[in-house]
Amino acid sequence: MENVIELRNVNKAFNGFELKDVSFSVKKGFVTGFIGGNGVGKSTTIKLIMNLLQPDHGEVSIFGLDYKKHEKEIKQRIGFVFDQNVFYENLTLLEMRNIIKPVYRKWDDALFHSYVERFKLPLKKKLSTFSKGMVMKASLTMALSHHAELSIMDEPTSGLDPIFRRELLDILHDLMQNGERTIFFSTHITADLDRIADYITFIHNGRHIFTKEFYTIEEDYAIVKGEVGLLDRDTEKEFVGIRKFNHGFEALTAYKQRTQNIFGDTVILEKPTLEDIMLYTQKGINRYVESHT
């Protein structure tokens, strides 16, 4: 399967934060959801993918090409939605379109107007008067109007009402129908991913934890429930994190089969949500022993 984005051993350090040895790839023709808590490095990774930042070490390639030699060609083929307003606020949407249009060889005015209509956006009002949702819709309109092969979006659903969030997910779903497009988007709202993501890439504290096909996550990860008496220093090591209650414990394992072999039918295994995986991982490997007694 072809990779549209590849990161190989990418490092980027700021004062107090570091992306460490991040390697993962994004498959052509699929939707990959990019998840992780606040401040774990999602936007930094996306900026590296967009060449808005350069890695200290390691390589980023897009469509198999290197930014050093092929920046223009790569950018032509990407539609980018950023989580901050990147428009000139004093301009109208039409004026902004006039600036952006000549940049893209495959700009499609009919497509632009179809999104403007669908999103009910005013063409002649200053962008400074747009609400947060309208800015996001305008940003999406620009990103979707030049037949980009790869759409990269940083938190496209944040700050949007549930109705528009659903509409956006439907649009993304429709876009995927021809099999040629690829979408990579970050989100905190893991419920959005249930609807459309084929793959999940998860980072935590600047490290890549996994990239997996969505449906295979439950082959490795499970919520484990059992009696506290089953836990000791050795068995606790089996878990990413544990919560202890009066009546028993709940834990997350990343090695479902092994856990099953160790505990047999003394425990109950359940399918975890992405939120469970984020929560237990965020609290620290084997360090999250929370008592509710």
Ligand SMILES: Nc1ncnc2c1ncn2[C@@H]1O[C@H](COP(=O)(O)OP(=O)(O)OP(=O)(O)O)[C@@H](O)[C@H]1O
């Ligand atoms: N240009 C920069 N200079 C210094 N530190 C930075 C810079 N950009 C990001 N950081 C720091 O790097 C860390 C990761 O930030 P990043 O924006 O990538 O996180 P994120 O996962 O996108 O978070 P959120 O979900 O809250 O937006 C943060 O601690 C942030 O303060």
